Amino acid sequence: PNLRLDLIRKILAILEHNPYAQVFKSLGVVPNLDEYRISLNTDIKLDQRRYNAPTTSQVAAIWVEGSDPQKTFDRSVIVYGKGERPLYIRAYYGCYDPLSYPLFFPRGEIGWNRLMPYIGAADDTNQDLVDDTGLVDTVIAGESRGDRIGKRIVLPRTFPGGDRDMQRRFLDAMAIVQRWGKPDYFVTMTCNPYWEEITIELLLGQLPQDRPDLVARVYRAKQRSMMDLLIKGKHFGEVAAYVHVTEFQKRGLPHEHILLIMKAKSKLRTPDDYDRVISAEIPDKNKYPVLHDLVVKHMLHGPCGALKKSCPCMIDGQCRFHYPRDFCDATLQGKDSYPIYRRRDDGVRVRIRGADLDNRWVVPYNPFLLMTYNCHINVEACSSIKA
Numbered sequence: 001p002n003l004r005l006d007l008i009r010k011i012l013a014i015l016e017h018n019p020y021a022q023v024f025k026s027l028g029v030v031p032n033l034d035e036y037r038i039s040l041n042t043d044i045k046l047d048q049r050r051y052n053a054p055t056t057s058q059v060a061a062i063w064v065e066g067s068d069p070q071k072t073f074d075r076s077v078i079v080y081g082k083g084e085r086p087l088y089i090r091a092y093y094g095c096y097d098p099l100s101y102p103l104f105f106p107r108g109e110i111g112w113n114r115l116m117p118y119i120g121a122a123d124d125t126n127q128d129l130v131d132d133t134g135l136v137d138t139v140i141a142g143e144s145r146g147d148r149i150g151k152r153i154v155l156p157r158t159f160p161g162g163d164r165d166m167q168r169r170f171l172d173a174m175a176i177v178q179r180w181g182k183p184d185y186f187v188t189m190t191c192n193p194y195w196e197e198i199t200i201e202l203l204l205g206q207l208p209q210d211r212p213d214l215v216a217r218v219y220r221a222k223q224r225s226m227m228d229l230l231i232k233g234k235h236f237g238e239v240a241a242y243v244h245v246t247e248f249q250k251r252g253l254p255h256e257h258i259l260l261i262m263k264a265k266s267k268l269r270t271p272d273d274y275d276r277v278i279s280a281e282i283p284d285k286n287k288y289p290v291l292h293d294l295v296v297k298h299m300l301h302g303p304c305g306a307l308k309k310s311c312p313c314m315i316d317g318q319c320r321f322h323y324p325r326d327f328c329d330a331t332l333q334g335k336d337s338y339p340i341y342r343r344r345d346d347g348v349r350v351r352i353r354g355a356d357l358d359n360r361w362v363v364p365y366n367p368f369l370l371m372t373y374n375c376h377i378n379v380e381a382c383s384s385i386k387a
């Protein structure tokens, strides 16, 4: 009874040409609402006022954050669908502003987004902000622990591997994914301390772990060579973007995690595509003797599980890498999981670390990379992973 009809009419008139309002309104005349879906285009490159063609049902309600006093400052628009999880439209998507403040953006104009040019702020403003943050850290530490005042050291972001450096790199990586889409390949390369380049340089009686200087240098050279092969050499095709991180195990052995985002034409699409680049089987010993030995040496997991319960990978009685996997006659595409690679029950077994291991224990690999670098290199197609 308290609605002011003149005001409602005015708002309706203002929003008459708002594309979001039009779509929402049109739901009232959709006959099969259950099979209807609104896809808000959150791709910042495109005109966000256009939508994908409707396919299946999802949207039940659109909820603009702000009515819930507890979450007022989580800046996002939440779309509650019929699926399990709501969809978040973050504050840095261009459609956030017009959805949150429709009267400020009556025609659904694109609001602020990450690709908008940055004008009129000098670099030292950023510097101030970073310094500010450091000060806040110190104040918080001092409030909770008085003895910490004056002792805390905040490493600047220019210190490689420090919290601030890592945080900045993490945000960069997130921005890359936002711009280029999700990664297609997940490659893990681990240093082989018995590479010839390392062993020939060891002095009498030395083991590789006595020479972290040597290990790190040779590893770095190999790692750079592999990055060149993957990116400039287009080993898996054209790379649109990539991120990688070098980590060190407790005894100092370096390893690399690499994510490759491929250009559209180089993406893996079918099980045949997977089979062309990734294998999870022990190769024929007579046909491929060198590759066979390398797989046995570097790419067999375990034994763990029932064969060896004390293996370090075991957590609560389960292998945390899910080995042994099941045999599988043909590669299958995963739904929010890695593909299930072909692991045929071909009778091949190798004796390794006191157990007979078969194809169920093979860590997925790319034959060429394994032959070239003679170390553990796990290659996974990760494009079907949602996270």
Ligand SMILES: [Zn+2]
Binding pocket: 301, 302, 303, 304, 305, 311, 313, 314, 319, 320, 321, 322, 323
């Ligand atoms: Zn295991």
